[in-house]
Amino acid sequence: MNDTWIEILTAKLKNMIPILSALGLVLMTFIELHLPFLHNLRPDVACISVYFWVLYRLDLFGIFSTFFLGLVVDSLSGAPFGMNVFVLSFEYVLTISYGSYVNTKPFLISWLGFAAVFFAALLFKWVVFSVYYRVFLSFWHIFITYAVTVLIYPLIARLNMFLQNRYLADEGV
């Protein structure tokens, strides 16, 4: 074995780029900006990250990464523990099941794929939330979250693509 420990460490760190970038993005959405027009406008970057990395780098972003990301979102957001884990796992299953239809297609198709998967995930979250609290949230706010997240997808995907091409392109899929 010719690899030095630094090379091994670098390789390990590279493999962690998807989960680290997802964590970074999630943490950034929790930054308080004190802007009134951002009320209820927080994009669901955890869902974007899970979809993107599961679609393109399933080998580096498995179900345990999804589970961990969900736990972090749950503990930061104050949502019931397990809520986001459950929803992100559901999204993971959806992406694995239907991702093969979009992952070799142009970007627009993968964007539409995200719109469809996120719609199902958000609907699922809404149902779980409603059952948990026995109250229905307003559809209007759900729609705003959906629209903002779908609109911001290209930006996050672009960032993830940069990370993929810059640091992970030489890794085997």
Place this chain on the structure above:
Amino acid sequence: MKRRRVLFIQLSQFRLFIRKLVVAVVMFSALGLLILSRADSAHLGKAEDIVSKTLNPIIRVLQLPADGVYFCYEKVRDVVRVYYDNKILKQRVETLSRLNSKNQSLRIENELLSQMLHYTPPPEATFVTAKIVAGESDVFSHSVIAYVSEKQNVQKGQVVLDNQNVVGRIESVHGNYVRILLVSDINSKIPVLIERTRGRGILSGNNTETLKLLFTGSNSDIRLGDKVVTSGVGGIFPSGLTIGYVSKIYTDAVDVKPASTIDMIEYVKIVSYGLNNTLLKENEAQ
């Protein structure tokens, strides 16, 4: 031709099966966590505490550039506002100087009457000021995280004000970080009364920017702009704290607009009124 018998399933099929099994186990674990959190498990609270203590300092560091940008924005906005505010303040000073002389006489009168009634005043409220370091106001939850010193002895259940209006209460304490459940969160239920009519009700958050006033009674005389204050029932909030104003009246519901702009809050006052409330008792018991 001899038929080849297959005793075992192929390795790839086995791997696929294991992968599906793991996904199913994870999903069931998540469902289990949800059910446990419904039962308010103490172990989950500890797990949440560990994650919060680990991640909140990172958010605090990430917050610094955003704070810088906001600081500049605020300075520019303040300069623009100074002229307008000065005009208003001049008018207010005139009004206050008139009221001050009236208050002096009322205060003396009040002291005399209190002495006659052997009235014992309630203890003075103490407060600590805390900076909001992270926020979560999405469609599924409305809470913020504030930084406090551990020495300040902030406890679960304490009232959180922006300057003078109620914005929430302490939901949990994780070392130097406290989670504040905002009044707009779906879990927030506060006993209130309409200041003008003294009619009681429950003010409930619903994860939107307006609050719902419930259980007000069908014949209660509620008008647009009525001030909604805490009633003091339940022993968590003292009476008379402003929460918001009636903004819409429907046949079966009343909307209340919070008095403070919750999204714009940068610093909050965590107030201890020295009330022997149920939440604090529960905290001590734990």
